[in-house]
Amino acid sequence: MVARSFVAVLLxxxxxxxxxxxxxxxxxxxxxxxxxxxxMVFPVWVAIACASYLIPTARWAxxxxxxxxxxxxxxxxxxxxxxxxxx
Amino acid sequence: MKAITLKTFTSVHTWTGLGAGMALFIAFYAGAIxxxxxxxxxxxxxxxxxxxxxxYADAQQLIDTVLAADPDAAAxxxxxxxxxxxxxxxxxxxxxxxxxxxxxxxxxxxxxGSLNSAxxxxxxxxxxxxxxxxxxxxxxxxxxxxxxxxxxYSIALVSGLLxxxxxxxxxxxxVRKGKNNKRFWLDTHNVVGVISLPWHFMFAWxxxxxxxxxxxxxxxxxxxxxxxxxxxxGAELGLxxxxxxxxxxxxxxxxxxxxxxxxxxxxxxxxxxxxYENAGDSNAMVTVFGSVDSGTLSANASVVLNASTGAxxxxxxxxDASVGGTLYRGLISLHFVDFGGFTAxxxxxxxxxxxxxxxxxxxxxxxxxxxxxxxxxxxxTTVFLAKLNSGVCIGCMAGISAAFLxxxxxxxxxxxxxxxxxxxxxxxxxxxxxxxxxxxxxxxxDLLLFTAVATAAIPIVDAVFIGMPVWRSLAAADxxxxxxxxxxxxxxxxxxRMARGVQRRARNGNPHSVWTSQAKPSPExxxxxxxxxxxxxx
Numbered sequence: 001m002v003a004r005s006f007v008a009v010l011l012x013x014x015x016x017x018x019x020x021x022x023x024x025x026x027x028x029x030x031x032x033x034x035x036x037x038x039x040m041v042f043p044v045w046v047a048i049a050c051a052s053y054l055i056p057t058a059r060w061a062x063x064x065x066x067x068x069x070x071x072x073x074x075x076x077x078x079x080x081x082x083x084x085x086x087x
Numbered sequence: 088m089k090a091i092t093l094k095t096f097t098s099v100h101t102w103t104g105l106g107a108g109m110a111l112f113i114a115f116y117a118g119a120i121x122x123x124x125x126x127x128x129x130x131x132x133x134x135x136x137x138x139x140x141x142x143y144a145d146a147q148q149l150i151d152t153v154l155a156a157d158p159d160a161a162a163x164x165x166x167x168x169x170x171x172x173x174x175x176x177x178x179x180x181x182x183x184x185x186x187x188x189x190x191x192x193x194x195x196x197x198x199x200g201s202l203n204s205a206x207x208x209x210x211x212x213x214x215x216x217x218x219x220x221x222x223x224x225x226x227x228x229x230x231x232x233x234x235x236x237x238x239x240y241s242i243a244l245v246s247g248l249l250x251x252x253x254x255x256x257x258x259x260x261x262v263r264k265g266k267n268n269k270r271f272w273l274d275t276h277n278v279v280g281v282i283s284l285p286w287h288f289m290f291a292w293x294x295x296x297x298x299x300x301x302x303x304x305x306x307x308x309x310x311x312x313x314x315x316x317x318x319x320x321g322a323e324l325g326l327x328x329x330x331x332x333x334x335x336x337x338x339x340x341x342x343x344x345x346x347x348x349x350x351x352x353x354x355x356x357x358x359x360x361x362x363y364e365n366a367g368d369s370n371a372m373v374t375v376f377g378s379v380d381s382g383t384l385s386a387n388a389s390v391v392l393n394a395s396t397g398a399x400x401x402x403x404x405x406x407d408a409s410v411g412g413t414l415y416r417g418l419i420s421l422h423f424v425d426f427g428g429f430t431a432x433x434x435x436x437x438x439x440x441x442x443x444x445x446x447x448x449x450x451x452x453x454x455x456x457x458x459x460x461x462x463x464x465x466x467x468t469t470v471f472l473a474k475l476n477s478g479v480c481i482g483c484m485a486g487i488s489a490a491f492l493x494x495x496x497x498x499x500x501x502x503x504x505x506x507x508x509x510x511x512x513x514x515x516x517x518x519x520x521x522x523x524x525x526x527x528x529x530x531x532x533d534l535l536l537f538t539a540v541a542t543a544a545i546p547i548v549d550a551v552f553i554g555m556p557v558w559r560s561l562a563a564a565d566x567x568x569x570x571x572x573x574x575x576x577x578x579x580x581x582x583x584r585m586a587r588g589v590q591r592r593a594r595n596g597n598p599h600s601v602w603t604s605q606a607k608p609s610p611e612x613x614x615x616x617x618x619x620x621x622x623x624x625x
Contacts, residue, residue: 001102009238014306021311035323035411039418041303042295046241053095053246076311 003058011065012049016041018072019048025079088253100246105453105472107239108446109479110222114233115446116483117218119439122424122432124212125172126567131494132209133553133568138175141196143343145169146176149196150342153178154366156202160192161366166342168358210504211494214511215487220298223483223515234299241291248284251277268592269455276448279441286438287445293422296415323412325403327391329364330372337369337395348397349375349390353404356388363394371395381405384426385416443480450476458600465601473527473601475519481534482518484582486511488541491575495548514541527601528593535586543579546572 020041027033048065055061120127146166153160157180164180167173176196181189195203221229222236251258259281262274280287296303308316317326342361349356356377364372371394378386383405391401408416420426424435450472457469493510497503518537522530549572550556557576560568593604 001098005099005102005106008242009235017306017310021307024307024311031319032410035320035409036414038304038307038320039296039411039414041307042238042241042292046238046245046291049238049242050099050245050249053099054092073310080313 004053004061007058007062007065008049008052011062011069012045012052014069015048015065015072016045018069018076020044021076022072022079025076088249093250093253096246096249100243100250101453103239103243103246104446104449107236107243108450109476110233110236111240112443112446112480113222113483114219114236115439115442116480117215117487119436119443120487121212121216121219122435122439123567123570124216126570127215128209128212129172129567130571131211132207133555133565135553138195139198140171140174141169141176143168143346145196147342148200149176149178149194149202150339150363150366152196152200152202153194157192157194162364164363164366166361166363168346168361170357170359208498208501208503209494210507211490214490214504214508218483218487218511220294223512230298231302234295234302237291237295237298241288241295244280244284244287244291247280251281269452269458272448272452272455276445276452279445279448283438283441283445287442289418289421290442293418296418297422320411322401322403323409323415325389325412325416327374327401330370330393330400332365332368333370335369336367337371339363339366339371339394340373340392340397344397345373345375345392345394348392348399349377352390352399352402353377353379353388355379356390366394369395372400378425379404383413383417385413385420386425387416387420447476447480450480454601460597460599463598463603465599470527470601474522474530477527477531477534478519478522479515481531481538482515482522485518485534485538485541486513486515488538488545488575488578489514491545491571492541492548495545495552498552526604528589528604531602532586532589532593535582535589539579539582539586542575542582545575 020037024034024037052061052065055064146168150166153164159182160178160180162180164178167177167179169176178194180192182192183189191206193204193206195205197203217226220233222233223229224232258274258277260278262278263270265271304316312319317324321327345361346358349358356375356379358375358377360376362374362376373392373394375390375392377388379388380386381388381404385405385408387403388405389401389403390399391403392399405413405416424431427434454469454473454476457466459465490507490511494503494507497506500506518534521533524530525533546557549560549568555563555565555568557569557572560572589602592600592602596603598605
């Protein structure tokens with residue numbers, strides 16, 4: 001449980017940044033969305049951390065969260081390089 | 088819900104609760120008291136010779152006199168204008184010391200026009216507030232630790248809700264008080280948790296933003312945003328950098344004129360604090376912070392002016408706030424109960440105490456669940472947690488009562504603030520030590536009795552040291568004094584009842600428990616432990 005909790009709390013943080021960051025990057029530049037999205041980071045972080053417990057093992061949960069984060073950051077970078085960004 | 092999912096989240100709830108429970112107990116018990124921080128400060132700063140109300144002209148005289156006597160104050164100082172609740176203008180400024188701490192300078196204008204530079208020594212409200220957001224750990228470190236605790240607390244809330252959901256309608260508001268103590272603790276834990284769940288979610292969310300908001304934003308700056316994020320959202324957060332000093336001298340606009348402009352910009356504003364930066368410079372800035380009747384959750388507004396010309400630099404008003412600004416202000420207002428007057432404050436007070444109970448009962452449930460029903464000897468980990476839970480939780484309550492006594496008892500001492508904190512920490516750590524020296528039941532009973540005595544002594548020291556027994560504070564309509572004393576009497580009675588309950592269970596309860604003080608049976612009298620039992624009846 002300790003390993004799973006470390007995975008849930010620590011690795012859900014980059015996954016949250018990737019998810020909310022991707023939303024901010026993919027939506028049209030709108031000031032109205034920026035602050036509410038950033039305020040939603042904490043609930044999203046908690047939701048991802050809790051959802052990670054549904055993955056049977058700590059190793060699989062870690063792999064899923066790392067994979068999710070890498071894909072998210074990759075897409076953000078892609079959007080930035082193609083100048084299709086909202087941030 | 089699948090059985091395996093339920094089992095996983097039960098385990099998550101148990102371990103997250105254990106990991107964060109005691110820090111959260113301190114945060115919620117101190118937080119419940121902090122709801123009345125202004126009233127507590129009035130209790131603490133009681134003076135038979137109350138200051139008289141002062142005008143804006145008096146505030147102007149105070150500013151002029153302080154700047155003439157202490158020119159260093161011009162860089163940054165604050166005026167707390169006289170109000171019906173806090174009569175008398177106060178000017179404060181802070182000087183950073185080599186060790187990073189700030190020295191406070193405080194000035195008041197006496198009736199004869201002389202300057203009174205005695206710093207207010209009442210520190211109890213600030214100290215209890217600090218306990219609320221640090222749990223007694225060193226300030227910045229404690230704040231960040233509590234921020235992480237908020238995340239663990241949120242996971243505990245979600246997992247608690249998930250494991251309660253299958254029996255939601257069946258067990259909602261059901262409290263089964265009988266011989267089964269575990270069932271009683273579980274039912275009350277569930278009822279309190281369900282009733283206050285939305286409030287707890289709000290608290291976890293807003294506390295995390297307040298405690299570790301900057302760390303939440305940092306990765307977005309690094310990985311997502313190209314521009315300076317604090318510039319992008321600074322206005323919505325109410326952040327405004329002071330104007331850069333030009334070096335050209337310019338006189339300050341009269342205080343009354345600044346207040347008139349603030350009233351014009353934010354009609355009905357009730358000023359709480361007026362903050363000056365670079366006074367005497369042509370780019371001097373003044374910010375008037377206050378409350379407005381906005382018709383929204385947040386009542387906080389601020390008007391930023393050039394302190395020499397009166398030109399408007401910025402206006403933060405709840406009615407003009409963006410969606411994000413409204414959401415942020417709303418969360419902060421919900422956290423600090425900036426709405427609803429005393430009714431909302433009392434609701435928060437009882438919800439705060441309920442929250443403290445939630446974490447205490449959660450730990451008790453862990454102890455009850457691991458009780459070995461067929462032998463007197465209990466697991467070492469169970470005994471350890473039961474002792475730690477008693478020491479930390481009851482020690483915190485005893486420590487806070489001791490801090491009340493110390494603050495009143497040494498009100499004339501120059502180091503009153505240090506003595507107030509010392510009283511808390513001495514009692515808190517002594518309580519933990521005592522809990523480990525004694526058996527679980529005797530330790531908890533002793534600590535509860537001590538807390539009852541310390542709490543009952545609060546109205547007594549009020550009567551002895553400042554001549555304000557309860558009936559006199561009632562007759563004088565001194566509500567902060569009256570409420571503190573009455574709550575102390577009620578609290579002392581509750582602690583005494585709890586001590587009696589612990590004592591009763593220790594003497595008459597099942598001897599196969601950490602809560603017994605009965606002599607352990609000899610090995611031949613003791614039935615064989617077939618298996619490590621979990622749960623069961625008393």
